[in-house]
Amino acid sequence: MSASANTRRRPADPALWTLVVAAVLLVSLVTAGFMTGAAVEIVEALTWLLFAWLCRQVIRSPGADPDVRAFWRTLGLAGLLFIPAELLTIVSYAGGEAGRWLFLAAMLFIVASVTALGWAMIAFPLRAPRSERLRLSLDVATVMCALVMLVWILWLPAGSPRADPPQFVVTLLASATALVGLTAGVKLLLSGFAPFTMAAGLPLAAAAIVGSWSLFNLFNLSSEDARFVSGAQVTTAFLYAIAARVQLLRMGGRPSGLTAHKRRSYSRLPYLAIVSANIMLLAVLWHEGFTARGWGMVIGSAVITGLVIWRQHLAFADNALLTERIKAGMRDMNQQKRRFRSLVQHASDLTLLVDRDRAVRYASPALIPLLGVDPRQAVGRQLQEVLRADDPAAAERLTAEATSHRDGARMQLPAHHTDGTQRWLEALATNRLADDSVSGFIINIRDVTEARVLEDELRHEATHDRLTGLLNRSLLEDFARNRAAVPQGAGRGVLMLDLDGFKAVNDTLGHQVGDALLVTVAERLRGSVRPTDIVGRLGGDEFVVLLTDTAERCAVAAAERILTALAEPVMIDGHRVSPQASIGVAIGADDQLDVLLHAADTAMYEAKRDPAGGHVRVAGNHAGYHAAASGSAAEPA
Structure with missing residues (x-):
């Protein structure tokens, strides 16, 4: 729905306009004297x-609040009580003793009707928290007491009750009607709640005022001016009907039918009522003394004083x-502040507050054991420097x-x-730039050096041979898969090496000597190849060397260097050991290590079957190479 549709004026209600036009027409006829008496x-x-x-209709409206219905x-x-009053008044026009009694009966119905109106205004609840309801009720009572004192002055203009009983009764009714309307207004002003919409409240207030005026002047005006009282009574009835129709229409957009707005924490209205009551008391006593009206003002002032004392007692208690x-x-x-300070001051984790320019504004004492920096010297320095x-x-x-992620x-x-x-730090940064109490980044840092070292050790053990420190088979495969493709014209070489006679060393000299021999072989293998080449142990006495960017001639030369290095005798626990090995060589541009390993393994076993030992054989080449024990030269076998 567009904004223009939302702001479009509501169409006029025919029934409401009919009521307004009928009210204007009939009130004009009555006040002009064209309609009188029974009509x-x-x-x-x-x-x-x-x-x-x-x-x-209002009561049956869907969604109406229970207080609105009541x-x-x-x-x-x-x-409804006004209807028999009007009918009895019509019959009383016949005059005589019966007419007088009928008129008194009509007045009783009017009293009952005014009582019902008053109960409706007084009974609707003050919607406020229970802790505030009593104070609000006292405020309403204070204002209403001051209004009663005002009505008392108007009801007894001569200082004492009039001798005319009818005027006494109608004046009392007029005063009660006025108080009915004022009660609703005071409760709305103080509590912010009313069981009618503001649009319906305006004609309701006007009806209470006009009705009070008509009752107050029922016997005050001359017979020639009685038509104005009749016009006021007709106006009152139509205003109530208009108010009900407006309430029904407004409940179409506000089904509850309530008026509710935020109540102020305090109101000056009760204090204004107290001042007004004291002024009225002094004025009456100054001019009249202790007449009936004066005593009424004294009693009213005493009641207001009691209400004020009670209200102040509650205020003092609150x-x-x-x-x-x-x-x-x-x-x-x-x-909590001391607890928080103690937690921050003695926490092993570091807490930093950094502004948007990454300058440190606060550093907890954990900075000293963590990085050896004084927290006071860290303030004002850049985060990277700290x-x-x-x-x-x-x-x-x-x-x-931290700025781009809500969770830090x-x-x-x-x-x-x-x-x-060296230390490993784990930092958790949270963006609190929008928080006026922080206006920066909160960074929590803890030392994870031990965990990181342990993680590296576990990773190393999972990918390296525990005895020799060489790469194991799983890491060799990962390494081969993740390496970039070899350059044009170059190849990848795989050297598969198996020690000759290693089982005899283990059986005769013991596994300790055999393990030491494997460590020596690993060291000599690393020293015989380029830094870019990879040396690994597949298990037992089998080793593998990955050569990068190589050709067959270079791979054979590397194998010969290895055999020469291995042929150098070594003393282990007083035993002279001269290791020998057979090497299979595979060359290819295929990045699948398993293919080259299989080819090199086959070539190695072919070399191993040579009784002389110390041979190198290239996969797919039946010619073998033999390295002399001295390692001085290698010649075709």
Whole structure:
């Protein structure tokens, strides 16, 4: 739905406009004197009947709040009570003793109707927390007491009750009607809640004011001006009907039918009522003394004083309770602050607060044992400088990732202690730039050196031979798979080597000598090849050498160097051992190590079958090479 559709004015309601037009027309006829007597009472009775029916429509509206239903139900009852009052008034026009009693009966129905209206205004609840409900009720009572004092002054303009009983009754009713409307307004102002919409509240307030005026002047005006009282009574009935129709229409967009807005924490209205009550008391006593009206003002002032004392007692009790809660909260906060400070000060993990420019604003004492840096000297320095990380861009990447990830960024980085030792740090950075109390990055750092060393050791043990330290078969395969393709015209060579007579060494000299021999062979293998070549142990006395960027001639030369190096005798536990080996050579551009290993293994066993030993055989080449024991030369066999 577009914005223009949302702001489009609601179409006029025909029923509402009919009520307004009928009210203007009939009130004009009554005040002009064209409609009098029974006709006016019939119009009022029909209007009150219409009002009761509209109240029923409001009650049956879907989604109506229970308090709204109760309020309009009571208003509808008040409207129904006005109907017999109007009918009895019509009959009383016949005059005589019967007419007088009928008029008194009509007044009783009016009293009942006004009572119902008052109950509707007074009974709707103050929607406030239970802890505030009593204070709010006292505030409402204070304001209403001041209003009652004002009505008391208006009701007894001569200082004492009038001798005319009818005027006494209607004046009392007028005063009660005025208080009914004022009660609803005061409760709305103080509590922020009413069981009617604001649009319906305006005609309701106007009806209470006009109705009060008509009752107050029922016997005050001359017979020539009585038409204005009748017009006011018709106006009152139509205003109530209009209010009910407006309430029903507004409930189409607000099904609950409530008016509810945020209540202020305090209101000046009760204090204004107290000041007004005291002014009225002084004025009446100054001019009249202790008349009936004066004594009424004294009693009203005493009631207001009692209400104020009660209200202040509650305020003092609340303030005392609030003070105790604040003190308890401060104690808890100080205790938590000390606990937090102790946790930070004695924590083994480092806590840093870094601004958006990566300058350190706070460093916990854990910085000293972690990196040997004084936390006070770290303040104002760049994060990279404080961490002493090997990677110059590590701090920048850490904060950048913390900015782009809501849950923060985690990173491990190598750093150096001031004593020169290397440390592995795990940093967790959280972006709190938007938090005004932080305005920076919170970085928690812990030392994971031991865990990282253990991880490296486990990884090394999983990929290297434990005895010789050479690569094992799994790492050789991974290494071969992950290496880049060899250059054009170059090849990859695999040398498969098996020691000759190694079982005899183990059986005659013991496994300790055999293990030492394997370690010696591994060292001589590493020393016989290029740094870019890879040496590994497949198991037992089998070794493999991966040659990169090589050709057959170069691979054979490398094998000859190995045989020459191995032929050098070695003393192990007092035993002179001269190791010999057979080597198979495979050359190819295929990056599948298994193919070359199989070819080199086949060639090695062909060389091993030579009784002379110390032979090199190339896969696919039946010619063999023999290296002299002295290692001075190699010649075709």
